Structures are given as structure tokens and as C-alpha cells.
Amino acid sequence: MLNKLIHGDTYRDALNNGIEALESLVAAYQATGELLPEPNTVCVVA
Structure with a gap:
């Protein structure tokens, strides 16, 4: 569902x-009673 x-x-x-x-997600x-996944941190190297 993500990505x-x-x-x-x-x-x-x-x-x-x-x-x-995001609102739909x-x-x-909520409709299925599942908890949202924990947020991830993305590291960007320039």
C-alpha cells in the first residue's frame, strides 16, 4: 500500500x-482497525 x-x-x-x-491511507x-506503521527516516546524501 505504501511506496x-x-x-x-x-x-x-x-x-x-x-x-x-495520505488521508485515504x-x-x-482506521476502517480495518490496523495501526499505522511507524514513520521511517530517509537519509539523503548529496
């Missing part, structure tokens, strides 16, 4: 689509 790419015609559209996807976990 999905979010798209949109603009950065704002992509952001709004991402927010909607939380609702799906």
Missing part, C-alpha cells in the same frame, strides 16, 4: 493528490 508515486499537472496538484492519498487503516 506510491504522486502526480499532478502542477506541483500544487501533486501536493493535493499526495494529501488526498489513514481512513483505510
